[in-house]
Amino acid sequence: MSVEAPEFVILPEPEEGKSSVTEAARRKLSSPWAVLVVVIITVLWTIPTVGLLITSLRPAADAQNTGWWTFFRNPAVTFSNYAEVITGGSNAAIGITPYFFNSFAIAIPAAIFPLVLASMAAYAIAWVPFKGSTLIFFGIFALQVVPLQMALLPLLQMFNLGWSIGDIPIFPDLNKPGSNQSLLAGTYIPLWIAHTMFALPLAIFLLHNFMAQLPRDLMEAARVDGAGHFLIFRKIVLPLSVPAIASFAIFQFLWVWNDLLVAITFAGGTPNVAPVTSYLANLKGTYGAQLHLTTAGAFIAIIVPLIVFFSLQRFFVRGLLAGSVKG
Amino acid sequence: MEEVLNGLPKLGSAATAIGLFLAFLLILFFIGARFRGRLQGPVAILVFLGPALILVTMGLIVPAFRTIYGSTLDANQEEFVGFDNYAWIFDTQQGVLVNTVLWIVIAPIASTALGLTLALLLDRMRRESVAKSLIFMPMAISFVGASIIWGLMYEYRDPAKEQVGLLSQVVMWLGVDDPPNWILWQPFNNYLLMVIMVWIQVGFAMVVLSAAIKNIPTDVVEAAELDGAVGWKLFSRVTIPMIRATLIVVLTTIMIAVLKIFDIVRTMTNGNFGTQVVANEMYAQSFVQFNQGHGNALAVVLFIGVVPLIIYNVVQLRKERAIR
């Protein structure tokens, strides 16, 4: 039993004042200058988003003709921008609401699927000894460089026309008889599959790094007790990997939520399936001059990732790269 | 309200899909677990690795080979043209290549360096999580949102008029009467676009590196201190070596993200004004000008650009796996 094991199951970040760098070093380096630098950077990093929020709350004429910082001299606040974007109005025919639900319906499964599959694959590479495991691992790592854009067309063809090698079907032609519409068109399924495919290389790489450092003794003890790989994976590896899996799941959720390219390629822009980013892109494309609307739309699109991040951050800060920390 | 009610079935279908997916895996596990003895290993590999490998093959490997093959064909992917597409890149797109190299070098290093600095400074500070959250926030913002936000920063107006862009206004407050039109200000406009990328990525670097720093075993630090290592010495002799692996992962991850980045350039300048990068040119060639040959060749140039990075990482990983 390794002494390191407990470290991997700690979920929350260590409380302040318990940091690993010792008190002595802290006193030495925690100068007012350090505080000043941090405060300046934090303020700089926040200003652009504050500008967005303020612009979204200003009346149309103010937003277009004056800088948002003049708001502090002339604080006029309106929520009508948000009302218009949420429910639709004279300018935006359809509100953001249906797109909002689509984003959830796309992002939640698209965060869970790759994580489950990647943790299975990572376990196999790390703990099931077989020839070629190293090669597969490096191959998967290298796949991160494949530009997404180049995979779009082949995947689209697969979803809609099927794939076959010669006469052997690899993926069935799902076209409805007598029409050029695939059964998958207008569903979330192509999106889930595409996002899963694109997420796997990084997910497998990071989870492998984590799982490979789980204590060997644990596995061997379980093996001696007669546990097979499936049992070990479910009862030992998966529970111990929760911090890493959860943290990557949050990142994956953010990436999928913010994706535009995959969404417009596989889902199109109808309110049936298109996500918030697609709505936002069209809003921006249409209303170059309607800053008050585009900013309100942008802020609505940001809210969910922010909530996810602020509420869950303490759980994932630790987990993400814990595995790669020990060289 | 009606729209909300209409939205609920969408969430239901997502939940159903997750349920079916997990149920399918459970059945697979149940069957897999029944194999014992010599078959146990192969069956486990098949079940654990199979789904991921199939998806990765269909979604990435096959398209990658198609792209390489397609880079030797003409615009409509009909006739073989040899290396003409590559000749076109190196003859006419040098500016794009230079910009891309600048991006790959500067943006990841700046993000990582700033992230590391923040992680170190924050490690011994009150209200650490507040600062961390605010700095991480841009990571949660989509590129579409970021382009709207930074449009508000870089907007140019006649200096005689009321300013709408914050950067111009700040520069004017500082006494510069005639700020440049930022987006057109070559070659600095490239760096202004990189600022957006750094703004997004610093939070990622900071959070990950901060976790790594906190993970340095206390006894290592104490031992170093007994030897008299403090301040810079502690940092360069103990902290950096201890988190080296994490630093490499962070740098690599951001570099790969930068290499594939096209959203920022596309939304801010569309590659005009001398800011074009390979990924955006690839998108434009493939999807706007319908020259698949050029597009594929640019994609291959991107692969090749990352190969050294991958080799370096693989060497590092081999060392780690060898230790294990």
Next chain:
Amino acid sequence: MTALKRRRGAAVLAGGVAAVMLLAACSSDSSTEDSATEETASASEEATAEEGTDVAAGCEAYSQYMGNEGASVSIFTSILPPEQGLFEQSWSEFESCTGIDIVYEGSDQFEAQLPTRIAGGNAPDIAFIPQPGLLAKLVADGGPVPASEGTVANVDQYWNAAWKSYGTVDGTFYAAPLGSNMKSFVWYSPKTFAANGYTVPTTWDELWALSDQMVADGVKPWCGGIESGGATGWAATDWLEQIMLRMYGGEVYDKWVNHEILFDSPEVTAAMDVLAGWMKNPDYVNGGFGNVQTIATTAFQDAGGPILAGECGMLQQASFYANFWGNFQEGATVGVDGDAYAFYLPAMDDAVAPQPVVGGGEFVAAFADRPEVAAVQTYLASPEFATSKASLGTWVSANSGVPLDTYAEGSIDQLSAQYLTDLTGTFRFDASDLMPAAVGAGAEWTEMTAWFAEDKPTAEVLKAIDAAWPAS
């Protein structure tokens, strides 16, 4: 699960359309009547669907499209809100009478997405294609199906041959024209003109006399913006086209489109010089935004704003710009005495090109030959649809079956229709939309942008555009 979701989606969309109709009913008196009939029509929708092909009361005009109840037709376009709502409103009666559900999807990535979806086997049933050049490319790749018989009949009867030719590739007619843009307009503020005693110029020389007058009065006469996301630069190509047609007439213009006259030729160089004296003249531009370079960074949607603020005199833009004035100023009116209006960009020399007009438009191509798709395509080419859409405003059709009194008196639509249907004029389609995508949606955009932004020498700009012209 799939079927359930689809129906749900349709319900959402229907809800959206209903909301638009309701809003339209609230906001304007003239449309109240239409909405009322639409409501009764939708009330009878269910009955129609169940009884099969019996034509419900009020639906007699649609009898030829019957027999497709419950079918759905997807339309993909680059036309976004607020115009999207007007389209959905214009065919809502068709939908409720025929039982065909039209699913509208707009995207600002239309030009990139359409070929991708076609190649990926996910083509829409119908697309509104604004570029004949793109249509030709899609036909070469085997996407569109030839126009339905009804469509052909409608186009032969109601459009002039030039419009039909833009929808024809290699002798086969694919796509009927939909809307038309009159691009040879100059927008201005009638109120400002009246206050300063300016008169609308009717000749090329008067236009420059007026510009110089404005300079003397301390106002920049022109503003412009060519930023348009992935399509940045298109507005600049329009300016060049106006000058090309005015300087040399239709024949040379056609040769230019077909690359029989190079960009790097004396003709185009001279036209660029004229444009340089206009939109790159630091005395003339860029009113309200700053120096010449700001043209490259100003969104075309924003470009007209300074006109209402009195900081800029005129903007050369197409008829569809009528939609934007409300964005700049709440309640801004478009009309001959309103906040904004447009005059015809005068001819240079009537002997070379009498009343030159550069126009644009969309073409309705079908990608499936199902009967309901043919029905929709035919309907969109009919004078009934064109009249229904035109009556909602800010839209013009070159369909001669549309009574001219459909357009509101004194509206920009009426003015556009007047020029677009005048057979004595020199009408030409937007050149960049006719050219191959590598030029018309590529090099010409980026090079013209560089010409404004970086002051790239004219000769280099023109050579670079020529170099991008596809080999074959």
